[in-house]
Amino acid sequence: MPDQPDKVPLGALTASNVTEDEGAPAGKKTQRRGPRELETIKRLRLINDRRQLNLDQEKATHQQLIQFRKDLCQFAMRVVLGWQLAILAIVVWQGNGLLTINHHVLLALITTTTINVFAFLIIVMKFVFPSPASEKTKTKTKKKKQRVERS
DSSP states (O other): OOSOTTOOOTTSSOGGGEEEOTTSOTTOEEEOOOHHHHHHHHHHHHHHHHHHHHHHHHHHHHHHHHHHHHHHHHHHHHHHHHHHHHHHHHHHHHHHTSSOOOHHHHHHHHHHHHHHHHHHHHHHHHHHSOOHHHHHHHHHHHHHHHHHHHO
8 A cells, every 4th residue: 555545546445355244234235444444544534634624724714814805995995085084174174264274285285195095095905905917926836835845
């Protein structure tokens, strides 16, 4: 039997191993397995359980990522909305004479901070929702690392 338990040879279980088992119902044929085959079956079940556990962990991680993306999007949108309301208030106050700021200073304040807020929004969104090209690159890198680890 090979050292790798997830690869079972095709001829490992043959018709000569099939007999009537004492614990089986009358007339039902079962397989009598040797200790090596039982050990292989145990290993395969263990591997299957580990794979299932990995799938469950990946599913949980994916759900957490989805929730994180939702929360971050809501936060970013609130920041942008808050900034837009603040700019609107400053412009209205300046127009009504409640706030007296030089026009050049007001223009510089509104322009630079608005650019910063929208740049923040773009950076956050690109981080949270990467382009498909960058995901493919990450996948290829991950596959290469797995190949190296297997070697």
